[in-house]
Amino acid sequence: MANGEKRIVIAGAGSIGCYVGGCLALAGRQVVLFARPRIEASLRQGGLRVSDLEGRDRLIKPAELAVTTDPAAALPGADVILVTVKSGTTLEMAALIKAHARPDAVVVSLQNGVDNADRLRAALGPRTVLAGMVPFNVVQSADGELPLRVHRASDGKVMVEDGDARLAHLLDAEGLAVETHGAMKAVLWGKLLMNLNNALVALSGLPLATELADRRWRLILASQIDEALLAMKASGIEPARIAGLRPTLLPKVLRLPDWLFKLLARRMLAIDPEARSSMWDDLQRGRSTEIDDLQGAVLRLAEKAGTPAPTVQLIKALVRAAEAERLGSPDLVPEKVVAPPAGRRST
Numbered sequence: 001m002a003n004g005e006k007r008i009v010i011a012g013a014g015s016i017g018c019y020v021g022g023c024l025a026l027a028g029r030q031v032v033l034f035a036r037p038r039i040e041a042s043l044r045q046g047g048l049r050v051s052d053l054e055g056r057d058r059l060i061k062p063a064e065l066a067v068t069t070d071p072a073a074a075l076p077g078a079d080v081i082l083v084t085v086k087s088g089t090t091l092e093m094a095a096l097i098k099a100h101a102r103p104d105a106v107v108v109s110l111q112n113g114v115d116n117a118d119r120l121r122a123a124l125g126p127r128t129v130l131a132g133m134v135p136f137n138v139v140q141s142a143d144g145e146l147p148l149r150v151h152r153a154s155d156g157k158v159m160v161e162d163g164d165a166r167l168a169h170l171l172d173a174e175g176l177a178v179e180t181h182g183a184m185k186a187v188l189w190g191k192l193l194m195n196l197n198n199a200l201v202a203l204s205g206l207p208l209a210t211e212l213a214d215r216r217w218r219l220i221l222a223s224q225i226d227e228a229l230l231a232m233k234a235s236g237i238e239p240a241r242i243a244g245l246r247p248t249l250l251p252k253v254l255r256l257p258d259w260l261f262k263l264l265a266r267r268m269l270a271i272d273p274e275a276r277s278s279m280w281d282d283l284q285r286g287r288s289t290e291i292d293d294l295q296g297a298v299l300r301l302a303e304k305a306g307t308p309a310p311t312v313q314l315i316k317a318l319v320r321a322a323e324a325e326r327l328g329s330p331d332l333v334p335e336k337v338v339a340p341p342a343g344r345r346s347t
């Protein structure tokens with residue numbers, strides 16, 4: 001079957017789903033966006049604007065988009081299903097896939113965290129489920145802005161688990177570089193190290209580039225990564241290189257003075273000045289975050305391995321407190337994170 005004849009369903013069209021689906025639709029692939037009513041209404045009204053750090057800026061008109069909120073309309077025709085919901089709704093999406101999709105549809109998780117592909121596998125039985133990893137940040141326009149815009153705010157190649165030779169070819173499109181990888185567990189643990197920063201961006205309310213440029217925040221990130229690396233080493237997990245740096249070098253580079261960090265970590269800092277993190281998006285929208293899949297995964301590993309992880313524990317507690325308050329980012333300064341006030345220390 002030619003690429004244009006395969007139907008790709010985006011299961012949970014939000015920031016990542018609309019960006020990936022938009023690039024694929026613009027490249028002539030048959031794409032169906034399975035979305036919530038808020039996103040569906042916005043796409044039907046104004047279409048989808050897909051832009052990126054390299055200056056591409058493209059519009060898909062409403063009439064050219066296939067979008068639905070109905071799983072019974074979206075999923076039965078799928079050849080490939082890209083799962084782009086947050087980790088907390090993976091099982092809900094798995095149940096919809098099981099109920100509506102053909103057994104031979106290939107399911108790919110494009111989510112953060114190390115457990116989502118396994119969750120899908122456990123729920124979907126003998127179907128083909130592949131892990132994937134999205135390295136870049138996508139900024140979604142404010143609610144009500146038309147057309148809905150998704151902007152890729154950093155770069156990097158999407159990694160998809162080896163297992164279907166034609167898949168990378170199908171998914172590779174302008175603005176969306178895709179490669180296969182033979183050791184996705186290592187890739188996911190490598191990405192998790194970077195994602196330990198999602199919480200710091202969420203807690204600070206700062207754009208990612210501003211936060212990373214401040215050594216006080218980088219020291220907290222470096223401590224979290226040290227604790228995660230210790231737990232991984234004790235558990236026999238070797239994380240893959242994600243931001244061009246060997247994982248074991250990350251804490252050292254993060255601890256450098258600002259001027260040297262800016263010089264050496266140019267690739268890490270090549271980010272749109274407005275980009276934050278998907279966890280910041282969740283706090284702003286009053287939703288629960290993926291903290292249990294990021295810091296929580298490290299804590300589970302550390303507990304099993306018997307290694308200490310006090311900084312990771314503290315960050316998880318602060319995010320939980322901010323989630324409970326539902327007031328968006330608490331806009332903390334780094335000193336508050338190191339020595340949090342008593343009221344913010346629940347788990």
Ligand SMILES: NC(=O)C1=CN([C@@H]2O[C@H](COP(=O)(O)OP(=O)(O)OC[C@H]3O[C@@H](n4cnc5c(N)ncnc54)[C@H](OP(=O)(O)O)[C@@H]3O)[C@@H](O)[C@H]2O)C=CC1
Pocket residue numbers: 011012013014015016017034035036039084085086087089092093096110111112113134135136137138139277278281287290
């Ligand atoms: N945003 C980013 O820059 C990056 C995100 N990631 C990862 O990608 C994954 C997706 O993140 P992101 O795109 O930011 O998340 P979003 O919340 O923007 O998108 C997920 C969308 O799926 C919708 N959804 C959830 N359940 C269903 C359902 N049953 N039917 C239809 N739609 C549903 C959500 O709606 P609702 O909210 O109403 O439930 C939401 O609109 C996460 O694991 C994240 O960590 C990875 C790299 C970067």
Ligand SMILES: CC(C)(CO)C(=O)C(=O)O
Pocket residue numbers: 112134135136137138194195197198208276277278279
């Ligand atoms: C910002 C980025 C790309 C890396 O931390 C991310 O994965 C996210 O926002 O979830």
